[in-house]
Every structure is written in structure tokens, then in C-alpha cells.
Amino acid sequence: MVLVVRGAVKDYDWGIVDGLAAWSDEATGGPQAELWFGVHPGGPSPLVDPVGDDTGEHLGHHFDVEEIPLLVKLLAAARPLSVQVHPDAETAAAGWKRQQQPGEARVLSDPYEKTEMMIALEPFEAFAGWRSAEQAASILENVQGTSAAVAAIRAHDIPAAIRELLSISAPERIGQLASAAQAAGLPIEQIEAYRTVQEQYPNDTGALLTAMLDYLTLDIGEAVYVPAGVPHSYIRGTGVEVMTSSDNVIRLGLTGKPVFVDRAIEALRLDLEPQIVRAEFGDTLWPTASPFVVRLLRDGREKLPKGAYRIVVNVEGKAIIDSDIGEISLRQGTAAVIGAGDPDAWVQTAGLVAVVQSTQR
Numbered sequence: 001m002v003l004v005v006r007g008a009v010k011d012y013d014w015g016i017v018d019g020l021a022a023w024s025d026e027a028t029g030g031p032q033a034e035l036w037f038g039v040h041p042g043g044p045s046p047l048v049d050p051v052g053d054d055t056g057e058h059l060g061h062h063f064d065v066e067e068i069p070l071l072v073k074l075l076a077a078a079r080p081l082s083v084q085v086h087p088d089a090e091t092a093a094a095g096w097k098r099q100q101q102p103g104e105a106r107v108l109s110d111p112y113e114k115t116e117m118m119i120a121l122e123p124f125e126a127f128a129g130w131r132s133a134e135q136a137a138s139i140l141e142n143v144q145g146t147s148a149a150v151a152a153i154r155a156h157d158i159p160a161a162i163r164e165l166l167s168i169s170a171p172e173r174i175g176q177l178a179s180a181a182q183a184a185g186l187p188i189e190q191i192e193a194y195r196t197v198q199e200q201y202p203n204d205t206g207a208l209l210t211a212m213l214d215y216l217t218l219d220i221g222e223a224v225y226v227p228a229g230v231p232h233s234y235i236r237g238t239g240v241e242v243m244t245s246s247d248n249v250i251r252l253g254l255t256g257k258p259v260f261v262d263r264a265i266e267a268l269r270l271d272l273e274p275q276i277v278r279a280e281f282g283d284t285l286w287p288t289a290s291p292f293v294v295r296l297l298r299d300g301r302e303k304l305p306k307g308a309y310r311i312v313v314n315v316e317g318k319a320i321i322d323s324d325i326g327e328i329s330l331r332q333g334t335a336a337v338i339g340a341g342d343p344d345a346w347v348q349t350a351g352l353v354a355v356v357q358s359t360q361r
């Protein structure tokens with residue numbers, strides 16, 4: 001069985017105005033943040049017929065949650081997403097159980113781990129992982145009132161530093177971020193990133209936390225792999241995001257949504273770091289211990305072997321999936337979903353597709 005779906009649209013306020021219209025086929029004049037390709041109850045993908053019209057069904061009518069282990073998104077960020085951390089399998093299972101009790105906050109959306117990788121479709125900027133203590137301290141030393149936070153950073157006590165920074169955030173301090181980055185000798189693009197944070201989130205208690213986060217840029221086709229437990233905030237850009245099928249986001253700042261400081265700190269995995277994959281365009285992206293492997297394929301043909309969950313998103317141009325049931329043409333912005341138990345298939349593209357496979361069965 002090969003099913004063809006379109007993405008379920010998410011119009012979060014940080015999205016680019018009509019940033020996904022080339023894939024969603026719909027210009028709304030408003031922010032378009034994410035298109036979801038998967039079976040997550042927060043946005044199961046609608047099935048489409050060969051001319052692109054909805055059939056009235058979605059992927060969840062054909063596959064169980066366990067059969068679709070991955071969620072793939074096309075993402076368009078005009079401004080920074082929240083400073084966030086995702087739970088690993090153990091933290092998610094325990095947190096989910098806890099929130100079934102009466103009176104407990106509903107922090108999680110599902111009982112699953114969220115480990116993710118962002119692959120740039122255009123130059124992409126992000127905060128991910130921790131800066132060295134020395135560098136974080138050298139920025140924050142130039143922001144007034146942060147001496148306790150700086151001491152905690154120097155003592156490598158990240159939870160204490162987070163709590164200190166959240167307790168002292170005030171607009172006049174947040175407004176010092178860019179000049180503090182400059183005084184610390186950071187390169188111009190990082191100073192500009194902090195200027196964006198202070199301009200977009202002048203009253204946000206979590207804004208100063210970005211000074212603790214490492215900064216990175218991705219060229220087209222490069223990726224950052226973010227294991228569960230690693231903090232991050234994507235700053236701007238358009239990309240393909242691949243993750244385990246979860247929407248568990250525990251926020252610390254840069255958001256109008258609820259912030260759960262204790263739960264975010266519990267979810268941190270201080271033993272893990274992001275992996276930046278400096279691949280050539282078209283290389284296989286397979287970070288160490290990743291539950292998925294991804295390839296951006298331009299103008300070519302590739303086998304999609306049976307035995308693993310597979311999904312192919314047509315990013316640009318023409319694509320054809322062929323399998324034992326014949327050929328299926330994929331419109332731009334749609335995806336072919338193939339279960340682990342289904343036979344071998346092939347994808348051929350005159351354009352660009354994202355080929356994603358689970359490595360977990």
C-alpha cells in the first residue's frame with residue numbers, strides 16, 4: 001500500500017507569511033509555520049487523490065500510531081520559535097502517566113519521545129545545545145543583574161543558571177542582549193540574532209536564556225540533529241524537519257504559550273549535544289543513534305527497501321513512486337507513505353524530494 005497525503009497546515013504566529021504556499025497550494029495572507037506529514041493526532045495528514053483533492057480520509061484511518069513512527073514537517077520560520085526541550089522516552093512516559101492524575105498540568109501531548117533533525121532548504125539559523133560556560137558567562141557579564149546566573153554558569157550548574165535568568169528577566173535587561181553579545185566579541189550574525197530576540201520578545205522572561213545556547217547556521221542540505229533533552233530555539237529559515245512521532249514541547253521562553261520550568265529542567269539531558277551534519281547536498285544524513293535516516297534526492301532514482309517505514313515528500317518539481325501496484329505521480333507538496341510491511345518501492349524525481357526512512361524496525 002502506498003498512500004498519498006498532503007501536509008496538515010499549522011498557522012503558528014512565528015511562521016512566514018504564505019511561507020508554505022508553494023506546498024500547501026494555498027496563499028492565506030497569514031503566517032504559515034508547519035505542514036505535518038504523519039499520523040499524530042495533533043494533525044493527521046489528509047489523503048489526496050491524483051489531482052490533489054482531499055478524499056475525506058486521513059492517514060490515521062489507515063495506519064495505527066505505532067505503524068507511523070515518524071513525523072515529517074515542512075517548516076517556515078520568520079522569527080524565533082520558543083526556547084524548548086523535548087522529553088526522551090523515559091521522561092515522556094513518566095510525565096504522561098503523571099498528567100493522567102487529577103489536578104496535574106497537561107504538559108505533554110502524547111507519551112512519546114521527540115528527537116528531531118532540521119534539514120535546511122535555505123540558509124537556516126538556530127540556537128541549539130549549550131554554549132561553553134566561558135562564552136555564556138562572557139555574554140551575560142555585560143547584562144546588568146546577572147551575577148548570580150553567571151556564577152551558576154561558571155559552576156556548571158545549568159538548572160540554577162536557568163532559574164536565576166528567569167527570575168531577573170526584565171525589558172531593560174533583555175534589551176542589552178545584542179550589545180552584550182557585541183561586547184563579548186561574538187561575530188556579527190550572532191549579534192544580529194540577539195537583536196532579533198530582544199526586538200521580537202522584549203517582555204519575555206525566557207529571552208535571556210538564549211545567551212546560554214550555542215548558535216549555528218546551516219547551508220542548504222545541511223542538518224542539525226537534536227536528540228531529546230537538548231535545548232534549542234530555531235531562529236529563522238525554511239527546512240524539512242524529521243522527528244519521532246511526537247508533539248511534546250516543553251517551553252522555557254520566547255513564547256505566548258505556557259512555560260513549565262521544572263518540567264523542562266527535568267527533561268534536560270546534559271550528557272547529550274546536538275550533531276551538526278555538514279553534508280554535501282544529496283548525501284545521506286544519518287546522525288549517530290538516530291531513529292531515522294534522510295536523504296535529499298535531486299534529479300535521480302532511489303530504491304525504498306521494504307522492512308522499514310518510508311515517507312517521500314516532494315519538495316520541488318515532479319516525482320513518481322513505483323511499486324508493485326504501479327506508478328503514482330506525486331504533486332509538489334504531497335508525500336507518499338509506505339508502511340514497513342509493504343514491498344520495495346522506488347522514487348524517481350525530476351526535482352527535489354526528501355526521502356525519509358525509519359531505522360527502528
Ligand SMILES: [Zn+2]
Nearest residue numbers: 084086116232
Ligand atoms: Zn524542537
